[in-house]
Amino acid sequence: MDMLSDVLSAMRTGEPYAARSKSHAPWGFRFTPGDAAGCHVVLQGGCWLVPTDGEPLALGVGDVLFAPHGTGHVLADEPGRPTVDFHPTRDEESPVGELRIPGSGAVTELLCASYSFERVRPHPLLGDLPEIIHFPARVGQHVSLRAAVDLLGDELREPRAGTDAILPSLIDMLLLYILRAWFDEQADRPDRAVTGWASAFGDPAMSRALRRIHRRPEHPWTVAELASEAGLSRAFFAKRFASVVGQPPLAYLTWWRMTTAARLLRGSDAPLRAVAERCGYSSEFAFAKAFKRAYGVAPGKYRTDVRDGAVL
Template sequence: MDVVSDAISAVRVGRPSSNRLRVSGSWCTRLAPYEGAGFHVVLSGGCWLLPEGPDSDGGPVTLGTGDVVLLPHGAGHVLADGPVDAARLARAVPFEEAREVLGVRDGDREVELLCGKYRLDRSRVHPLMAELPEVVHLPSRVGRHPELRAAVELLATELDGRRPGSSLALPSLLDLLLVYMVRAWMTEAAAGTWPAVLGDPVTTAALRALHADPAAPWTNERLAGEAGVSRATLARRFTSLVGRPPMAYLTWWRLTLAATRLRDTDVPLATVAREAGYGSPYALSHAFSREFGITPGRFRGIRDSAHPDI
């Protein structure tokens, strides 16, 4: 797998959920903070998004038809038909009640939104995902991100839930939407560590090799050979861009993979150790405990009590 796919797969839990919201006239609804990532797709009409919370440093975002917005850190926010003063904010309808309270009225300009969430495990977020801003706004622009636009169009056709196979197609399209949103952000980002990391051919080659086979017996010399540079050049460029040396990144990623397998599966610890590049369950347990402060068995037990449905 590539770095972006791995970064998303390691943090995503379960299947995404979504709701269709149709409103008109004067309306305002609040979405509380949550453990995950939220998204909105404007299917028709337009609205405003107002980030809330102590970490919010941006102003209102104007959304139009075809716009997509990702809130990767689960920030609370308000959706409204337009500018909102303090009095209207105080009366914002909780999103869970919006569809019942904010009904569409004939003759009013209708706004239709697809609103949803991805469940995320924030205990081991890849730095690529951690770097995403609080709000990622991807305006609809002709010729920009055609794959994202295509996903939005496909989603719009599946929302009624009456087409054969829609119960399988919709969550699959939502997963695809997350990949396309992250990819589009990386293309649009004017600055940022990970767009720069994946724009450097040497670092990208090294990361691709590590992610393709994390269990391989990697050394700095072998990895430098994969990247086609000297060991010193690889160490300098990789450490400067990624923020840690290649072997330190590999150790972190192996343990992240182990934690993901422990979280998502019931495979034996020996299998988890082998897949993560450790020679024995004892070796994995020692490294895991040093990194997480908890044994793999205890980690899995906490998972079972916290997420019995996983």
């Protein structure tokens, strides 16, 4: 499994939610700050992004916005419009909610999706992302992302047999293409040195080491062994890894083990001993102690709280 897919599989909680809006000017939607990441695609017409801080940004057909940290913002046909909270209605038979504002003004159609990530211990990959990411609809750029947007638009405009099954997958796929496009852009920028997780994707040595950790968190990795996998000296590897990932190799190993444990506790009924072994702990007691240090609660309590909706 590649790193991006691996990280998202571990950090995602629940299913994405999407809504489509069709609004006649004048209109304005307020997206309040929250825990979920938000995505907007302009399907028809145009609008303005009005951030909490900063200048308004004009958006056109095919533009994609992504707010990975749940930052509050406004979308409106013009800056300064009165706004209402974005609360679409959802038919139980449809995977996509609907919101319509009637009128005689220009029409704008939007697809808005939200993705929930674990917020107790967010992955540094997500932490590296800016508050708002904007992908203008430019010919020849991010072809896969553009194709995903086109497919979504087609399914929403003309629902057919299978649309209800296709839409959740397309909405999920949109997130992957957004993140891939962002990291590709960072790697292609000649105006500054690429750092953090954006550099990890383009660094074969770091990628090899991270993949080993992700695929085999139960293995008793040492810095020397990971350096050998990366094809680097122990000292250089340790320094480079800490610079890219933000943690020393063994600290990240422990962090990833706990992240993997939380995913298994959320998504499976595996016994605690099996979860402990999968994460490199031969003792259930040692595992419970490490997990409580990371999450503040014992693993069994965490599993119960997740299922009761008390924690994500």
